[in-house]
Amino acid sequence: MAIDGTSSLPDDIRESIAIGNVKSVAEQSSMLSNLAYANLISNVNLSQQNAVSNQQAMNQLGLTVTGKVVNLVANLSPMEAVAVVKMDTGNDIAQQLSDIKGTLASFAPTP
Template identity: 40%
Template sequence: MDVVASACAQLNEAYEKAVQEAPEGGEQASSLTSDALPADIVQAIAISNAKSIGEQPAILANLALSQQIFNQNLQQQNAVSHQQALNQIKLAVVAKYIAMIDSVGFGDEAAIEKMGAEIEKLVHQLERILEGKAGKSHAEQAN
């Protein structure tokens, strides 16, 4: 980096000196810009420019890859969040089932039938909730 900075400084000094020493004629002033520079400086600038141009596709590819990784990370975090919400719903349903089973006596047939109907009702409600969440998550991913 220091080599490029010193080369640029020398280039500016050489150009200013050449312009000040040149007569007012247009041809000589324009020819001094390339003749007054040492070949090493011209070569260093050319190599630096070629190197910058050569590295540009790799830099852009790395930026695209980092953006893709970032987006994938966000999608995975979103999936984990949805899974945690569904696990909480399942836990609440299991707790309700256990409470219903605990409250019913095993000798009472009517109570067992009622418990079966309640469990079936809860399963249908859970299916509707899960279908609604699945529909929302598909719509969010499409956007």
């Protein structure tokens, strides 16, 4: 264990510090590479979560619109029901259409 005249630290301690510094400098590039890779994975993960969230929002919107349209078509108001009945009865054109329907139905084959 030799002690240099210009340094107060023994040679073996200075050597271990130098080895530690070299190891730290040598590992820095791999640590930075790992950090960049982790950032890339995190960004891809966030973008995929965003895409799934947008897709889910569009699916919910489509489901809502479909439900409202089905409800609108399925639920007739009393005025609409009366209008359909009045259109089919009480005038000459409706009577002629009804006669044509009956004539066509009489020619249709019975199952």
